[in-house]
Amino acid sequence: MSAQKGLLIVLSGPSGVGKGTVRKALFESDDNDFEYSVSMTTRQKRAGEQEGVDYFFRTREEFEQLIASGEMLEYAEYVGNYYGTPLEYVNKTLEEGKDVFLEIEVQGAMKVKEKVPDGVFIFLTPPDLVELKSRIVGRGTDDMAVINERMEIAKAEIEMMRHYDYAVVNDQVSLAVDRIKKIIESEHYRVPRVIEKYENMIKGL
Amino acid sequence: MSAQKGLLIVLSGPSGVGKGTVRKALFESDDNDFEYSVSMTTRQKRAGEQEGVDYFFRTREEFEQLIASGEMLEYAEYVGNYYGTPLEYVNKTLEEGKDVFLEIEVQGAMKVKEKVPDGVFIFLTPPDLVELKSRIVGRGTDDMAVINERMEIAKAEIEMMRHYDYAVVNDQVSLAVDRIKKIIESEHYRVPRVIEKYENMIKGL
Numbered sequence: 058m059s060a061q062k063g064l065l066i067v068l069s070g071p072s073g074v075g076k077g078t079v080r081k082a083l084f085e086s087d088d089n090d091f092e093y094s095v096s097m098t099t100r101q102k103r104a105g106e107q108e109g110v111d112y113f114f115r116t117r118e119e120f121e122q123l124i125a126s127g128e129m130l131e132y133a134e135y136v137g138n139y140y141g142t143p144l145e146y147v148n149k150t151l152e153e154g155k156d157v158f159l160e161i162e163v164q165g166a167m168k169v170k171e172k173v174p175d176g177v178f179i180f181l182t183p184p185d186l187v188e189l190k191s192r193i194v195g196r197g198t199d200d201m202a203v204i205n206e207r208m209e210i211a212k213a214e215i216e217m218m219r220h221y222d223y224a225v226v227n228d229q230v231s232l233a234v235d236r237i238k239k240i241i242e243s244e245h246y247r248v249p250r251v252i253e254k255y256e257n258m259i260k261g262l
Numbered sequence: 263m264s265a266q267k268g269l270l271i272v273l274s275g276p277s278g279v280g281k282g283t284v285r286k287a288l289f290e291s292d293d294n295d296f297e298y299s300v301s302m303t304t305r306q307k308r309a310g311e312q313e314g315v316d317y318f319f320r321t322r323e324e325f326e327q328l329i330a331s332g333e334m335l336e337y338a339e340y341v342g343n344y345y346g347t348p349l350e351y352v353n354k355t356l357e358e359g360k361d362v363f364l365e366i367e368v369q370g371a372m373k374v375k376e377k378v379p380d381g382v383f384i385f386l387t388p389p390d391l392v393e394l395k396s397r398i399v400g401r402g403t404d405d406m407a408v409i410n411e412r413m414e415i416a417k418a419e420i421e422m423m424r425h426y427d428y429a430v431v432n433d434q435v436s437l438a439v440d441r442i443k444k445i446i447e448s449e450h451y452r453v454p455r456v457i458e459k460y461e462n463m464i465k466g467l
Contacts, residue, residue, distance in 0.1 A: 259391065
């Protein structure tokens with residue numbers, strides 16, 4: 058399987074569904090072999106941080122130029138600094154045959170899909186939408202207008218599922234992690250991803 | 263996941279790759295929940311065999327009429343009797359939410375694909391085509407014309423892979439079984455197979 062290109066795996070889903078927790082558990086499990094996607098940032102380098110290991114450190118001007126030239130796979134601004142995923146780094150890692158895993162918000166995921174359509178897009182869903190509603194309503198202090206707005210946002214986010222390849226229920230973190238691992242392994246067996254290797258073997262006979 | 267339709271899983275691959283052995287190991291493993299596909303046959307019922315359990319027993323005329331009206335998912339003639347998979351039985355089982363597993367030859371698999379395009383088509387491959395060649399050559403007693411013909415058939419069968427969804431290497435039966443199980447589970451998480459359930463949930467909010 059050596060000649061196979063790596064997979065870009067994108068985990069996303071509605072706010073509050075637990076994307077970060079699942080991603081963390083996935084990276085901490087011992088049989089994963091994803092590549093951490095090294096992010097780019099405009100914030101100051103802190104003591105002990107290394108260029109290309111913790112982050113790619115760039116000036117605001119450099120970062121904005123990469124955005125303008127379409128070289129950021131996705132990015133966001135947070136407390137006055139940019140954070141994002143450089144396309145070149147991701148493509149280089151995929152070419153080396155390593156899988157790259159990104160955990161991002163739904164808006165960012167749709168932008169990634171435009172740039173890397175053969176990525177594996179996994180949508181993490183709440184175990185039960187009725188329970189989601191009671192959680193939104195149950196906060197108690199909010200008036201109906203606020204509750205309804207939150208419900209509409211939740212519905213719109215669930216509707217985004219249609220743009221993904223897989224829907225994984227986050228009923229229990231360890232189960233969600235297990236499902237995601239199976240999906241990633243299975244995707245490596247998909248014919249469009251392996252056929253070139255077999256065609257080369259046949260040519261060699 | 264109750265409302266989800268079952269999956270039709272088709273395992274195929276070149277002659278001699280070990281399809282039967284893998285299918286047997288898959289059914290014998292304890293955590294599978296496929297439905298055996300009850301075949302239809304024109305052969306005589308033997309002592310102890312039950313209609314609809316061991317086989318659906320039909321006359322030659324009845325069987326040929328089902329073929330003519332497109333109601334056989336696939337079929338073959340063997341020692342003067344027909345054997346095949348009735349479409350109605352498969353569809354009924356899928357509607358009940360159960361997965362149906364078929365292990366068939368490549369020609370039959372392509373016919374199944376025409377009738378059930380949303381099935382999951384898995385192609386079992388030999389671990390190494392070079393080794394396959396040396397096995398074909400190594401029988402020793404055959405002349406080059408026979409060897410070349412076998413190689414051409416083997417190549418043509420491998421080329422069929424492009425019509426499948428997944429390619430699974432049969433390097434070790436237990437590993438191949440494990441990969442197939444992961445593929446089947448993952449396919450259950452594919453968005454087109456679950457989105458209706460979520461849309462109904464949203465309507466209910």
